Amino acid sequence: MKAFTHWSLFFLLVPLIGTAIFVAAPAMNLWLPKDVSVMGGEIDHLFYLILWLTGVVFLLTQILLAFFVWFYDARRRTEPAIYSHGNHSLELFWTVIPAFILVFLGLYQIQAWANLTMRPPEDPALEVEVTGRQFEWRIRYPGPDGEFDTPDDLYHVNDLHVPVNREVVVYLKSEDVLHSFFLPNLRLKQDIVPGMTGRVWFRAKEVGEFDLVCAELCGWGHYKMKGRLTIQSQENFQQWLKTMANEQEAVQ
């Protein structure tokens, strides 16, 4: 039996099939979850820009690698190997270009980063506190008086209700270990460090129910630290708060 001589092509299939799956993924509904945040477009744009840059480089280097595997096959080339120190100009080329791309990305994303981490809304419609603990999300609303740490605070677990089209600020705390507050549909993910209060903000642009998950491996029950984000119209949200307040008053 003739030995299989096209291993280089066979290995090339790995990056090619990988890339094909990427290309087909959106049609198979295996791609980014629906974006319902006003800031989401900006984040997705950066994501796609970086995906394109790295994707092109990935394909080029993989094809080149397969070519070298084929070209320098010992069965095809009988002359002895040459040991070389490489090519100085080429090395300079593939060091300087990525350095420029990195600097460009650093400058290009500054506004998005500032909006996301340094420019909180001045007059948010809602402030809410979310405390991660093994393995659930504890949610606290300031209640009718708008102040935390007062008797009318409202408590809820694993279901974060927010109004649509309004600025929402979330204060993040942890009762035990590192957790990560992740709202995939709002393109928002923030580590929660025990002992520190984190702060994130968003403005949702669509009503609906979405995932609230923990993106930090925080213990054996990490997988079930799954909550819900309920985005409601302003009226429904106020109604829900009222129902909560009545229920909690009845219990007290």
Ligand SMILES: [Cu+2]
């Ligand atoms: Cu967690």
